[in-house]
Amino acid sequence: MKVGILGASGLVGRTMLEVLAVRSWVDEDPLLLVSGRSAGTKLSFRGRELVCVETDAQSLAGLDVLLCSAGREAAGQWAPVAAGAGALVVDNSSRFRLDEGVPLVVPEVNPPAAGRCGPGKGTLIANPNCSTIQIAVFAGALARAFGLRELHAVTLQAVSGAGQNALAQWEKEKRDPDAAGGGVFPRRIAGNVLPAIGPALPAGDFEEEAKVRRELRRILPGCRDLPVTCTAVRVPVHTGHSVAVRCVLEGPVDMSRVRGVLDGQAGLVLASDPHAYATPLEVAGTPLVHVGRLRAGPDQPRALLAWVVADNLLKGAAWNAVQIVERCLGLGGPDGNGAGAT
Numbered sequence: 001m002k003v004g005i006l007g008a009s010g011l012v013g014r015t016m017l018e019v020l021a022v023r024s025w026v027d028e029d030p031l032l033l034v035s036g037r038s039a040g041t042k043l044s045f046r047g048r049e050l051v052c053v054e055t056d057a058q059s060l061a062g063l064d065v066l067l068c069s070a071g072r073e074a075a076g077q078w079a080p081v082a083a084g085a086g087a088l089v090v091d092n093s094s095r096f097r098l099d100e101g102v103p104l105v106v107p108e109v110n111p112p113a114a115g116r117c118g119p120g121k122g123t124l125i126a127n128p129n130c131s132t133i134q135i136a137v138f139a140g141a142l143a144r145a146f147g148l149r150e151l152h153a154v155t156l157q158a159v160s161g162a163g164q165n166a167l168a169q170w171e172k173e174k175r176d177p178d179a180a181g182g183g184v185f186p187r188r189i190a191g192n193v194l195p196a197i198g199p200a201l202p203a204g205d206f207e208e209e210a211k212v213r214r215e216l217r218r219i220l221p222g223c224r225d226l227p228v229t230c231t232a233v234r235v236p237v238h239t240g241h242s243v244a245v246r247c248v249l250e251g252p253v254d255m256s257r258v259r260g261v262l263d264g265q266a267g268l269v270l271a272s273d274p275h276a277y278a279t280p281l282e283v284a285g286t287p288l289v290h291v292g293r294l295r296a297g298p299d300q301p302r303a304l305l306a307w308v309v310a311d312n313l314l315k316g317a318a319w320n321a322v323q324i325v326e327r328c329l330g331l332g333g334p335d336g337n338g339a340g341a342t
């Protein structure tokens with residue numbers, strides 16, 4: 001199986017390489033594709049050094065699978081070329097997420113049909129926004145079991161969610177009290193929180209907030225018109241997004257039924273009691289979505305509150321993309337664990 005990683009030298013690309021290293025179906029060295037800027041970069045795979053090469057149409061021609069994590073522009077240029085040559089392409093950027101012809105997939109919630117999307121069929125699938133994914137694993141189970149009337153989210157997003165330049169800027173700010181933004185963030189992130197992620201939109205939202213709303217409506221079952229609000233906040237945390245979610249169910253919350261449904265949800269770990277919770281520091285480096293602080297709204301019988309934490313580079317990006325590939329290949333269960341793991 002020939003797998004390519006477009007944007008291999010980036011944070012998500014490197015995480016993909018780590019994930020692929022322990023998957024048994026990956027029986028050849030992946031092809032590491034970058035721009036001319038980082039061609040020649042060496043990355044370790046299963047104890048050997050692989051060299052990143054500049055992307056061109058020829059390099060994409062022989063691939064069975066292409067995992068894209070090189071941003072919107074590169075995805076727009078290369079994903080259709082690879083899919084046109086027959087590869088199964090999973091893109092992490094926002095470039096195709098709202099295209100009706102492109103599935104937007106969280107495997108635990110709306111898995112692709114195995115057999116219809118494997119290599120040789122030229123399928124393009126979009127990986128959702130990192131915050132969207134972890135909210136969807138939690139809210140998808142509720143939507144299916146109880147129906148949703150509303151969803152409100154406040155995201156607390158790690159610096160690594162904005163890529164390697166963002167981490168470098170944060171490090172610089174920690175050393176230099178006068179440094180700020182550096183073209184990555186609108187203001188200083190060290191010792192601060194910024195309720196502004198992505199470009200400003202005319203109605204008052206920032207782009208990240210609109211992404212969460214639009215993407216959840218595409219992914220959650222029966223939720224095409226679900227009222228969704230989001231305030232997206234960047235916080236000085238290395239890796240791991242946290243989201244305070246408030247869902248309004250179709251009927252009154254029956255906590256033992258809710259806990260039963262969430263306990264049975266693949267890819268989700270439910271904390272033992274309403275005061276228990278996970279933190280980004282504890283969850284970084286793990287593939288699951290952690291749900292804690294689960295409680296009913298005090299004044300509204302249909303409202304359910306939760307604290308939802310996941311690793312943005314793994315479940316929010318690389319792991320979700322590899323799960324999608326494994327579902328298309330017919331490997332593993334709904335959480336992707338199983339046949340694909342070594």
Ligand SMILES: NC(=O)c1ccc[n+]([C@@H]2O[C@H](COP(=O)([O-])OP(=O)(O)OC[C@H]3O[C@@H](n4cnc5c(N)ncnc54)[C@H](OP(=O)(O)O)[C@@H]3O)[C@@H](O)[C@H]2O)c1
Pocket residue numbers: 006007008009010011012013033034035036037038039055068069070071072073074092093094128129130160161162163164165312313316317
């Ligand atoms: N970070 C996260 O938590 C996260 C989560 C979900 C989705 N995503 C999405 O995943 C993508 C990558 O994010 P990231 O955090 O890994 O960013 P990053 O650390 O900035 O890495 C981006 C990579 O893409 C490469 N690249 C840029 N333009 C390219 C081109 N034209 N052709 C080939 N390679 C190119 C860059 O290397 P060179 O320019 O040096 O070649 C770099 O290796 C973005 O679309 C992002 O929105 C990220």
